[in-house]
Amino acid sequence: MILSLDLDSEVRIYLQIRNRIVEAIASGELVEGSSLPSTRRLAVDLGINFHTVNKAYDLLRREGLLRINRKSGALVQRDARTAPPQPGFTDEWETRLRTLLAEAVAHGVGDPAVLDSCGSVLTSFTSSPLAAGGPHHGTKQGDSVS
Template identity: 65%
Template sequence: MSVHLILDLDSEVPIYQQIRDRIVEAIAARQAKEGDPLPSTRQLAADFGINFHTVNKAYDLLRQQGVIRINRKSGAVVRRDADSGPPEAPFAEEWEERMRVLLAEATVHGLDREDVLRRCAALLDGFGSGT
């Protein structure tokens, strides 16, 4: 993978979740495509000075979500890229539930509809999928 992951080791967000999120973002931004290899768990752990089980947890989560595949010979490889077509039904339903919470948080903190839509559009544009 030709992407540099940036983690905040002091964040309240667990490191495994940050790894998972940065890899998904890299795929969405087309910095990593289907078939691209990911660093080994041991290499990524060494790069960040973290336990390899933390990286393993992130990779396992990505595998369960169908984003990567893990093979003993080739290691972790991107399974889907941003152009893979429509999502599977269970993903869409789970995503909608997570989005519901994020939109509720935005509403509670006073963001109006136009601001939420503007921010969403800007983020999608950053992933090259604003059309």
Template identity: 65%
Template sequence: MILDVDLTSEVPIYQQIRDRVVEGIAAGDLADGDPLPSTRQLAVDLGINFHTVNKAYDQLRREGLLLITRKSGAVVQRVSTADFAAGWRGRLKTLLAEAVAHGLDEREVLAHCEETVRAFEEVRA
């Protein structure tokens, strides 16, 4: 999996890394058991500080999407967490509020949501 980050973006780099990994899992590019590059290797590849990668990996670990061990490093391992649904709904509310604040109407928002979900389903089919 190739991680693209925009070093000029307002979105923090660790968040971009986290988001790309989550998108990779959802799209089927990353499956349970797939290894990710070491924090140092990914930092070198992206030209960033390894602590930035470590922060992204730790966030993914806390979210139940990565297992990190000394032996195997960072490996995709989806573990259902009890707090996921509540946290996800809160983030969704914020994303929808941003769409409304920027003038997108309900039909447009729902069309984008359906298109995105369909794209993930097509990859898994």
């Protein structure tokens, strides 16, 4: 997995890192047990401060997607196969979804376009080999992500 960041974006870099990792988990590119580079290694690779990467990893840890310890580093804790969601996740997620949909409507995006976009994005995740129950082509435990 290669992280693509937009340093000119209004979205903070740590959130971009978090978002790209969540997307990689959702698509099956990263599966439960996949290892991520150390905060220092990823920071060097991206040319950013390691505290920025640490903030992204810590957010993912608090969200229950990563587990972090000194011996094994950062590992993906859950993926699309890990069910059900943690208690309270669905309520919080629906709140964020409501805001995203409100932004689209406020900017004049019509219902059909919103639904088409939602369907396309969801299909991009559910059509992965992981979601289809096929073999995992993502990073396995012990493999690095850069």
